[in-house]
């Protein structure tokens with residue numbers, strides 16, 4: 001680690017006390033909510049037991065779903081390690097809600113990369129499109145919803161499901177706060193009572209105290225190898241919201257007639273409960289790491305999004321490098337500063353589900369976990385790094401210093 005960089009990071013950190021205090025306050029409120037849920041549902045050691053086979057009568061699994069429901073302001077929830085990750089949970093949810101001739105309307109532009117083949121935006125023999133599910137899209141305007149167009153389409157056409165993706169994915173737009181979500185949902189409800197509003201909530205959990213369900217969404221979906229897994233969940237995803245819709249999702253994940261009743265927890269209940277218990281604090285660490293990164297990189301002359309003092313909707317920090325080598329070296333430096341596989345060097349390559357080559361630094365305990373310090377980006381202009389996580393702020397800070405030291409060293413060496 002370079003002395004000069006340590007000095008700059010420490011100096012910039014001094015200016016973040018008030019902002020960090022707000023992050024801590026938010027984490028306090030969310031921690032209180034998690035603890036209230038544990039108390040309300042009398043969580044005890046008996047919930048850590050496991051089921052195998054069909055997984056009937058898994059009291060731990062059922063309690064976890066009650067706790068998640070409480071924390072997410074949901075009527076019901078499906079929280080399962082049978083979901084591989086968030087993308088799978090989103091897929092199950094879409095297939096559960098949509099039928100032939102129904103229309104899915106995305107009002108946040110192009111959805112997350114891994115959903116392109118699911119919807120059929122990119123050809124795939126198993127897509128929703130092959131079942132006759134139609135797809136439409138309305139782009140954001142100035143980083144906010146195009147309310148007029150949305151209302152016009154809802155008046156003119158029969159839309160079954162509206163999809164909203166809060167986090168930016170690999171796009172250059174801003175992520176969407178609960179306040180923006182609340183406004184658009186109110187507008188949607190003035191023209192349609194029944195359209196199902198589904199929210200991809202990946203990376204946004206516990207960043208604020210309200211959830212999309214608090215402000216009127218019908219169903220939300222997320223990944224357990226991101227925020228709510230607290231770094232402890234080995235895999236999994238969740239779907240939460242209206243009871244009737246969660247039941248449809250359960251019957252798609254397992255089978256019609258069995259729904260939530262089956263699905264063995266295989267000994268993972270404690271991990272999910274403890275992960276959720278840590279999650280508010282882990283999300284706070286990720287946020288503070290993101291804020292410090294924004295502050296320091298801006299100081300060093302780079303464009304960042306969001307800025308250190310902006311209102312945040314998710315834990316993702318962008319650094320717009322505008323330089324391919326810098327993006328690759330910065331990601332390399334994040335890997336060097338990781339706990340696991342720090343000796344490995346990430347190189348850009350093809351990833352299933354993604355259009356461009358992607359570089360991914362993820363020296364994580366759980367494969368691909370991006371609540372742990374990680375940094376990735378598609379190899380395309382303007383060469384944006386998407387940095388997420390850190391289970392603790394201290395490791396995040398060390399990761400940042402290491403990445404900057406490594407980037408500077410490698411880039412000067414290359415010039416010689």
Ligand SMILES: *Cc1c(COP(=O)(O)O)cnc(C)c1O
Nearest residue numbers: 085086087112167169200202223
């Ligand atoms: C990460 C992400 C997903 C997919 O989640 P995985 O757990 O990686 O499958 C979907 N949507 C958004 C917006 C994401 O950020």
